[in-house]
Amino acid sequence: MSVNDSRVDSKAGFGDADRLIDLWNKPQVRALAYQILVVGGVVLLLAYLAGNVIENREARGIAGGFGFLEREAGFAINDTLIPYSPSDTYGTAFLVGVLNTLRVALLGIVLATVLGTIIGIARLSSNFLVATLSSWYVEVTRNVPLLLQLFIWASVLRTSMPSPRQAFEPLPGVFISNRGVKLPVPEAHPVWDWMLLAAAIGILAAWIFSRWAKKQQDATGKQYPTFWVGLGCIAGLPFLTWLVGGAPTQLDMPELRGFNFRGGLTMTPEFFALLLGLTIYTAGFIAEIVRSGILAVSYGQTEAAASLGLRRGLVLRLVVLPQALRVIIPPTTSQYLNLTKNSSLAVGIGYFDMVNVGNTTMNQTGQAVEAIAMFMAVYLTISLTISLLMNWYNRQIALVER
């Protein structure tokens, strides 16, 4: 080997090292390497935990797997959206729980938004009493733990309501007692399904019309009564269907027999307590978000819009709200997520939400890991759906720069 060759070789060696260092100095490469390390670490940790769980459970002879979902549940549920009896499976019971969670979360989100918006605006009122009362509302509801509020509501509803035999009857067929609210419901009739279909068609038609009207307005400046046409489509079509279907008015009336009312629809005190608690608690947070959103729009915007000759309502709708919503939507999304997850406190007051049903299931079958995994999957699905919807809405209302 000549001296010359060895010099070339060593230079080539330096070149490799230099190239490696160069590569390492590239931010993208370095970032990728760190990410691989982190992901690898997380995967290893998860594998270790999973292995540990499986090994320990085998050592103690605890059965595993999701086979228990097929077995008969054997426990009763008093508040179900789908038919359920103790002879149904754990899987069905879990589904009942998931639907109950969704029901209370969706209603809670709507009511908390309405109440929160009212309180938030009221806090900005120039009326001293209204403003003070709303600040008190916010401070009290935000600072008392939710579980405590739920206990209070459950206890108040149980003790303040009369027994079924002395139930209030504010409207014929509507009974309020400590067993909940009993409502008459229309008896089963094929027309109800058709009305549902008609409503869906109506919503679609209203949406198409509003898009068309907006295009027309952009092109010609002519305005169309979008609201009234929409209302006609969404409410009028089902009403027409009902008339055509023979206008059935038979009601399934609740009736006091023995211990309790039979027939009709029941809304339990536990459901009301949970709904009230979640709504009132979350509304306190939403009120503050709404207030901050409105305050974030400088008063100059309102003045400028007014100087263009816009009416007060239009100023709010076209100038202030679009800017305020940009501030309001993202934190409100997290409040919606909080409300949904907080609904698991139902366990404390005996509303049959998913966690309540799941706890009973895991207690009877010993499948704690599986049940918790199911909780996580369901909450993750619900939360991601809310996030997606809210992010989509956020993009719709974001300022579009031209």
Add this chain to the structure above:
Amino acid sequence: MQLKQILAAGAAIAALGVGSAAMAGETLDATIERGTLLCGVNTGLAGFGTPDSEGVYSGFDVDFCRAVALVILDDADAVEYTPLTSQQRFTALQAGEVDVLSRNTTWTLTRDTALGLNFTAVTYYDGQGFMVPADLGVTSALELDGATVCVQPGTTTELNLADFFRANDMTFEPVVIEGLDQVNDAYFSGRCDVYTTDSSGLAAIRNSVAPVPEDHVILPEIISKEPLGPVVRHGDDEFFDIVKWTVFAMVQAEELGITSENVDEFMDSTNPVVQRLLGTTPGMGEALGVRESWAYDVIAQIGNYGEVYDRHLTPLGLQRGLNALWTDGGLMYAMPLR
């Protein structure tokens, strides 16, 4: 030389074997090392397990924890109590948060097997009953069609309830709340027509929670078998044995008429059964892996089964019934100590 090495290797393997056997007794080892017994008890059920104003637990179930602590650690107060709800109890035991669960827990096949638990012995033969307000005028559980029933979740009670109404072709509306205080509140505020749990629990609640106990009646029907007793985890047979035989020793003592008062008089008894129990004839303690005076200490400091029963449950108005000794027509029967 060669032979010695082989023997040494053999001894080492044997030692390893012994070592791994000791590993199997990990609950026992951990308890001895920690110096306290981890015991899961009720969050507060009068007579069975309830804390006083200073947070010190007492009751029928609690005394069995104290007895086990006395046998293993020679100190009845070396117990760390964890109050558990009906839903938390099995997970807490499986996860090792508690080592023995003495919390009116019913022995069932599923719990004994798939949950990875072992029931040691029955300390109380119970059955599920119903309590209703007296002014409801109900005299039999078969009149409860359509009633609203308060019950705790995750219990055999919840399942028996559904079975009973199904079997008798009746309907009911369950109100299922985890916290005992919350269920009590729901029943006494009139949210439910009926309260169901083990009849011993009903008696305890009627006597300790009801504003006026006479306003509530316990219906005559007993709709299930509820054998209650201490539970341990799978995986430590020595610990399992100690808990089991502590209970048997207390029952055996009652059968022999040995009480905390007179136990010293029995020390010079010539009855071989008594001698084996009290350790004057050694062997039983060694077999269990504890000191020979284990049963003597339990009887002297905590009492026999009947004394524990009289101390905690008789004041609640609970008759011995099924829990009388087998010699008195009951079901309490200790396996032979020999």
